[in-house]
Amino acid sequence: MRDFKIKKFYTPALNFTRLTGWCLMLLAGCITPYDGEIKEVPPGIVVQGSITNEPGPYVVRLTTPANYTYAGLNLAIQKAIVYITDEQGNRENLVEKTPGEYHTQSLRGEVGKTYQLHIEANGKKYQSRPETIRPVSNIDRIYDESYRTIDPVTNRDILGGWRVFIDTKDPAESGNYYRWNSVHYKQALFCGAQRDRYGNPVYGLYCCSTNCWDIVRCTGPNCINLANDALINGKNISRQMVAEVPVGCLDRYYLEIEQQALSREAYQFWNSVKRMMQNTGGVFDVTPSAIPGNITCLTNPDEDVFGFFGAIGVERVGYYVDRTGADRSNCEPEFPLPPSGAGGMPPPCETCTESLYRTTKTPRFWQF
Template sequence: MLARFFSFASLLAIGLLSGCTDVVDVDLPDPEPQLAVEGNITDQPGPYTIRLTKTGPYFADQTPPAVRGAELVLTDNEGATETLREIEPGQYQTSQLRGKIGNRYVLTIRTEGQEYRANTEIKRVPEIDRFEQQYKRNETGWSDGYYVLYNGPELPGVGDYYRFKLYQNDTLRNDPDELVVTSDELVDGKYIGDVELTDRPFRVGDRVRVELLSLPRDYFFFLNEMFTQINNVGLFATPPANVRTNVLNTNPNGPKAVGYFAGTALRSASIVIQPE
């Protein structure tokens, strides 16, 4: 089932509550900084980059500090292993190891006297059949303009999870409401035709690329939880909750980490928007 996640914050106008307000200063204790991990390995040629930073106070508006001088080792189930090189502060990169569909990977991180491990796998991904444009005019709920349609098969066998990424002139469309993920629960083994991947139109001459990524099941739910927290604003916002992670301290009593190291397989297709 294709699931597009939209922001619900705009449903309530905070301006409606603008009136007499009292400012209340709340003295919140700063949380202990945690290791934050961001990166992935794919079935495409590397290098693959892992970014390490430290978390900061919830309301702080500053760049997360980089974690320098860590030791990162990546291994797979076939016995390949590689120590990553720090190419910039907090950014660590492979040089030889290549991801492969069906393989499992373990990322080991040693820093500040602690050891963390993240396990992932690269799942299968279908081929993209067609990637097309369509012009919409005078359609309810749509702005006039050019949209893109995805067409392709879904592999037989329930348990596949995917993410769609759209690039406009080599820039990822990365607004929270453009996080598009799907499971095959209701479409297992069927042909997926004319799926609209965005509600915002493109312009003539735009180079548009779609990437279809397979996701490990746990990473699929990580993206769901991350989306929920990003859009957890407005009148009915709930207290922030921790998003799951696959980065675990080997010492159960040691400091915890956040973030995710994921394995993905990737297929892509591109078009240039042409006038009607």
């Protein structure tokens, strides 16, 4: 039986450098440039995607590294044939909604079912190894605790932020693998700006014509939060930290926490990604190598394919961290909306554009 509650209201992801960039891109789930020193780029594609027991659509993103002229840029793979099959032979074709981003249409993942990703792109065929959605434990309790730190300038004891914890229970059978994830949603005030003839934003912000939320995802090696039940099989998992909330405005900070049940192969993949991102490049570090995923090129087995297509059991909860009574704040100034013009004309507004970082869909546990 769960005893947590949704709390209150707030206002509001080779050479070592290049592999680290790929890791960050996989973690953030986005197409993003990163800083690379070596111009040589090995051939291959990057695949990002998963299917879960939550409602779809599920998204698969396909990119390929640009050539040396555009070092650090990953280009979308367009007009590919992408589909998912299950162990019963059912097939769902994915539709390309934006360049390189393929969405399911009606598929709903089920616990216990096995799924496989298939790709036909650039005259080649790719296929993931089968993955089964595992059952996921309930989150029994969620809570936060503030912590203190030392200001390096004044050497004074100050509020450092909040840590969010969960309690859950590992099932009796062995071989369970976990990953915890967190996403922060903040209601957006502005959805656009005046731009010059080259498309660069200039002074003048446009309000949002509809409800809009910024999506802030946790990135970096510390955000790959993994565990297995080798030492805790069948026992309670207590005080598992799942998120850290910074000092900010005196408001209520909305989070969605995911508890994921992974396959052993997915756990090993994300553990490798985490180790690679933590690698400092020192003389005693392990030599960087390609992180093994679960996708191969059927046409050319020697081709590098980066990424992982997972089948994941997900338990999701919403939570508010109450920052209203904090003894310290670090709130960015809010720009007022432009006043109405002559004759009571409303200020200019723009629509909220759906992306990895913005949505018009009300967060699942949002409470106004």
